[in-house]
Amino acid sequence: xxxxxxxxxxxxxxxxxxxxxxxxxxxxxxxxxxxxxxxxxxxxxxxxxxxxxxxxxxxxxxxxxxxxxxxxxxxxxxxxxxxxxxxxxxxxxxxxxxxxxxxxxxxxxxxxxxxxxxxxxxxxxxxxxxxxxxxxxxxxxxxxxxxxxxxxxxxxxxxxxxxxxxxxxxxxxxxxxxxxxxxxxxxxxxxxxxxxxxxxxxxxxxxxxxxxxxxxxxxxxxxxxxxxxxxxxxxxxxxxxxxxxxxxxxxxxxxxxxxxxxxxxxxxxxxxxxxx
Amino acid sequence: xxxxxxxxxxxxxxxxxxxxxxxxxxxxxxxxxxxxxxxxxxxxxxxxxxxxxxxxxxxxxxxxxxxxxxxxxxxxxxxxxxxxxxxxxxxxxxxxxxxxxxxxxxxxxxxxxxxxxxxxxxxxxxxxxxxxxxxxxxxxxxxxxxxxxxxxxxxxxxxxxxxxxxxxxxxxxxxxxxxxxxxxxxxxxxxxxxxxxxxxxx
Numbered sequence: 001x002x003x004x005x006x007x008x009x010x011x012x013x014x015x016x017x018x019x020x021x022x023x024x025x026x027x028x029x030x031x032x033x034x035x036x037x038x039x040x041x042x043x044x045x046x047x048x049x050x051x052x053x054x055x056x057x058x059x060x061x062x063x064x065x066x067x068x069x070x071x072x073x074x075x076x077x078x079x080x081x082x083x084x085x086x087x088x089x090x091x092x093x094x095x096x097x098x099x100x101x102x103x104x105x106x107x108x109x110x111x112x113x114x115x116x117x118x119x120x121x122x123x124x125x126x127x128x129x130x131x132x133x134x135x136x137x138x139x140x141x142x143x144x145x146x147x148x149x150x151x152x153x154x155x156x157x158x159x160x161x162x163x164x165x166x167x168x169x170x171x172x173x174x175x176x177x178x179x180x181x182x183x184x185x186x187x188x189x190x191x192x193x194x195x196x197x198x199x200x201x202x203x204x205x206x207x208x209x210x211x212x213x214x215x216x217x218x219x220x221x222x223x224x225x226x227x228x229x230x231x232x233x234x235x236x237x238x239x240x241x242x243x244x245x246x247x248x249x250x251x252x253x254x255x256x257x258x259x260x261x262x263x264x265x266x267x268x269x270x271x272x273x274x275x276x
Numbered sequence: 277x278x279x280x281x282x283x284x285x286x287x288x289x290x291x292x293x294x295x296x297x298x299x300x301x302x303x304x305x306x307x308x309x310x311x312x313x314x315x316x317x318x319x320x321x322x323x324x325x326x327x328x329x330x331x332x333x334x335x336x337x338x339x340x341x342x343x344x345x346x347x348x349x350x351x352x353x354x355x356x357x358x359x360x361x362x363x364x365x366x367x368x369x370x371x372x373x374x375x376x377x378x379x380x381x382x383x384x385x386x387x388x389x390x391x392x393x394x395x396x397x398x399x400x401x402x403x404x405x406x407x408x409x410x411x412x413x414x415x416x417x418x419x420x421x422x423x424x425x426x427x428x429x430x431x432x433x434x435x436x437x438x439x440x441x442x443x444x445x446x447x448x449x450x451x452x453x454x455x456x457x458x459x460x461x462x463x464x465x466x467x468x469x470x471x472x473x474x475x476x477x478x
Contacts, residue, residue: 012364016396019368023392026376030385031435046380050332054381057336064337134382135334136349136428141382143335170384177382185438205345265340 037154039172051175055131055145062268066100067093107269110161125159125271126150131175140183140203142166144270147174153275155232160270163238163261164188164227168272176272180264181208181239189230190239194223201225201239201258208240208258219245219256234273317361323354323370330354331377346451351378352424353460355391356417359398367402371395385435390427394420410464417460418453425449 026042033040039047071093128144146152148171158165158178166180179186182203190201190210197217199210210225223242229235240258247254317323330350341348351374359367375391398416429441 012400015365015368019372019392019396020389023372023375023389026372026379026388027385027431030379030383030388031431034384034436040385042376043380046377050328050377050380053332054336057332061337061340132332132335132381133339135331135339135351136347136378136383136387139383139432143382177384184444185436 034170037168037170039170044172044174047172047175051131051143051145054143055129058129058131066096104268107161125273126152128152128176128270128272130267130270134177139185140180140205140264141169142178142180142264142267144176144178144272145174146272147172147176149173151274152176152272156275157233157237157273158270159237159273160262160267162263163240164233165262165264165267165270167232168275178270181260182206182264188233188239189228190225191228192217192219192223192242193226195219198228199253199255204257207243208260209255210242210258211255212253213255215247215252215254217254219247219254221245223256225256225258317358317366320366320369323358323366324373326354327351327370327374328377331374331381334378335381341455342451343455344451345445345448346453346455347448348455348459349421349452350459351391352394352421352456353417353463355395356398356420356460357413357463359395359400360402360413360416362399363402364396364399367395367399368392369395386428386431389431390424393427394424397423408464408468410461413464414457414460417456421453421456422449425452 029040029042033043126146128146128150130142131145132143134141134143142165144152144158152168152171154168154171156168158167164181166178166183166186168176169179170177180203181188181201182205184203184205186201186203188201189198191198192210192213195217197214197219199213201208201210203209213219219242221242221244225239225242227233227235227237227239238261240260242256243259244257245254246256318326330353333350334347338348338350355367355371355374358370371391371394372388374395375388378387378391379385398420401412401416425445426442429445432438432441
């Protein structure tokens, strides 16, 4: 009996050691790749298979959301006239789909406007779809369906029609990861366009926060904040508006909570600007 | 007389010698073997496909399923169920593969070690508890979610130098435990209902 117990313990230990070594090797490979702004060979292989499925699922998710919205609206109209219920549902559904298309069209127009405003037509950015979010990590990341084969590079700035989204932190062949400005590890040089005062914008998960604002500057709610030109970011991209000012008399600097212009929960299309 | 019926008659004879015929002449019948398992684990490649599907769902459709920042992790539920059902080897390997899937979808190497240890840890419990018990499964999912998240935070702090992750994210982690436990209970109830559903014999 003792021999059997010993056998099981040894077998478990062997499994544990083997799995831990493999997991650590994979982890180190991935971390090394992430630190260098690229994806590991394992990621490249798995992403090549998963990204198309992810893209389809994201499309399905958007479709379900649109259909659900259509049904909610259709139900409200149907109560008025039972005889026309079916017709109303069909029309309302079609109407919602058209509205969704119109919103998408508007968003694409805004993105085009942003592209023109940034004078990028000579070197146009890469338009990409958001295909997913990091499934488990607490970092605020999104995955886009454009990678190195499309010209996306590490540290490239990502914008939408409303403003700054973030920057690319790792690039695979078929996809890329974008760190959002709402992540606490993000740091964007920025200035208040009304007063031309500089600061650094970092994330707070829900919002963004502009730190290191000069104490003498009078910051008002609603003040617009744009990017300042730096190593990674070009100047003048809208980030958000001041939501709340945090100023203490005995502090060296004041800070302000920002409401980002971009609604990250419904982000579908982005432009990846050429890396500087 | 076949060997099986001769064996059964022999057992009955020995039981009669020991306990007698009984006051009312009751006959003793050999007990037919009964399958005590509620649900059999699928083959490993099916589990791998399920892990891939779980990771994909988390990255897309289920990303919006969140309470106070805590997000449902179907993969954790699957890994714990597999570990409890199949033991350390299968649980550990599925955790490793599931962690690789999660990292490929975004994570930069943060998930793989925690997921592997989660599968192995759940597998250690497989011979000590009845794996179809709701309290055992729910408890294992809660403990595994906690340990997995702590492992993830440790890797993020050590590898990427982001300090204070546990302090910042402990609230979200507790909500994730609640969501995962709820999902675990639902999954087990569905499996039980499926196993009790009448099956056609061909």
